Amino acid sequence: MKVLWLVSSILPQAAQACGLQGDTVSGGWLTGQLNALRPVSELHLQVLCVTGQKSLTGTQDGVTYSLFPKNSDLSAFLAAAKPDLVHIWGTEYPAAAAMQQAAATLHIPALINMQGVMRRIADHLCDGLPEKVQHSPKLWHWVDKLIPGELVDDMQAQFYRLADAETSVLVRARYVTGRTDFDWLAVNEVNHNARYYPCNETLRPCFYTGSLWQPRAAAAPILFLPQGNYPIKNLHTLIQALPAVLQVYPCARLHIAGWPPLDKGPLLRPVTDGLFPYKAYCRKLAQRLGVAEHIRYLGPLDAASMRQAYLDADVFVLPSTCENSPNSLGEAMLLGLPCVVSHAGGIPDMLTHEREGLIYGNATDAGALANYILQVLQSPDGGAALGQAARARALQTHDPRTNALTLWKIYADILGQQP
Structure with missing residues (x-):
């Protein structure tokens, strides 16, 4: 054949x-x-x-x-x-x-x-x-033709x-x-x-072997988002959820795979903000809510580095407004990392709410997202039971x-x- x-x-x-x-x-x-x-x-x-x-x-x-x-x-x-x-x-x-x-x-x-x-x-x-x-003004559409951005x-x-x-x-x-x-x-x-x-x-071979995620009593828990540079990944809602998490865990951090928003200094910032309005919005939103210092971009990650980023986290967060069956969720589940995800697209086909993870209904509901993140962090086992069930499910699915x-x-x- x-x-x-x-x-x-x-x-x-x-x-x-x-x-x-x-x-x-x-x-x-x-x-x-x-x-x-x-x-x-x-x-x-x-x-x-x-x-x-x-x-x-x-x-x-x-x-x-x-x-x-x-x-x-x-x-x-x-x-x-x-x-x-x-x-x-x-x-x-x-x-x-x-x-x-x-x-x-x-x-x-x-x-x-x-x-x-x-x-x-x-x-x-x-x-x-x-x-x-x-919706960007006509000026930025004209500039975008000369200097391509992400309108x-x-x-x-x-x-x-x-x-x-x-x-x-x-x-x-x-x-x-x-x-x-x-x-x-x-x-x-x-x-x-x-x-x-x-x-x-x-999924990628390295996620089937090696060490698995282990819960830890973390005073500074890490939330991990696999991608945040496009609106569909819904970083803006996760930023809005952070203040509620920080009220309980003041040293909590959000790690994001990928490059941070482009910043060429104060003189060129109006230009980069105009050409990259979503990234500028997320940066300004984080500053306005006082959570910017709690956000760290990890840069592009190969498979091994991505694996380590999962293991370093306390909760995997996927608040996407639309997905089919995201690879990142499958990888997190294979490693036994507890997951908080939106009820979007095909995500509910990958795990069952309160059995293999926590699924909140409206992707843009920052309050519900924060509550489920805190539920994992405050659970007596640190989300270990959810993570183990997620791994068992993923080993079958993948x-x-x-x-x-x-x-x-x-x-x-x-x-x-x-x-």
Whole structure:
């Protein structure tokens, strides 16, 4: 069985096979799923990474990797590769639609993999934000053309464009795979005839081995947020929740993975604030509420550093206004870290409230978020029972062998073969 994967980033395995180094490498949970599938001897995988890089090809551990620049002729590549099946990871990028069309022309079945749900992300991008943050004046749109920034209204418009592209792909899809009721409903809304196959994620290998999270009696507890630079991650609500936490734990800290808001000094601050209105809003909000000194950005983190950031924390916090099945939540659960999360998107499919974590209803309800954070911190066991239950759940959801076999069986079912 020959299967061609199409992905929109350079996987670490692809970089190694093609002799690349540097920070363009990404891939997240695809790395784990690929590693888990390699032992299936009946399966021959080829991975095509469509990126902005030049064309490169290499082989590693029996898998052939090809790097193509964006807007390359995928029809010619597909005709030469002659796979039995094409697995398209993601729906919204141009190459996904191009590969779907090329596969249809050559009568090769295509499996579409849901990742985010773009329309819901666009709908909820600005939840809880003031109008002045959501909509930048015309001046900043003009400046943005000269010095690109992150205007929220432009960001939302881009998400809606991606949503249209996603819908176009889903309408034509015969086979779709996803992992939550949330993404299944998104598929069903636009295409009742697509066959939907559930298949969970296999996460990065380092989260399955090594030391686990341990509770501690911390006078200065650490809250960990895996990303805070985009409104969908809802840092603004977590900042609003911090004063209530600090009333009980005056030395509490919030650690955030990623770079802090850009600051080029007081002279250029009006420019950076205008070009990056969400980050400026979060900075000013933290200053106004007196919590800025309790917030620390950790910078970009590789897998090992991210793992340590989880272990250093006392509570994992994910207040996102929209998610499908966030990898960061799965990683925190695998390590046994107690989690406080919003009832958004597919998150409720990953853990059960008061059994494997705490789920608060409205993502922008800062009071509810603060109460649940304090509930974990003030529990007699420091959240250990929640963390242990979360780990047990995650070991099932993200089991590499189970998920690899599930995906292999999906391939076999589409091709009418007996796995």
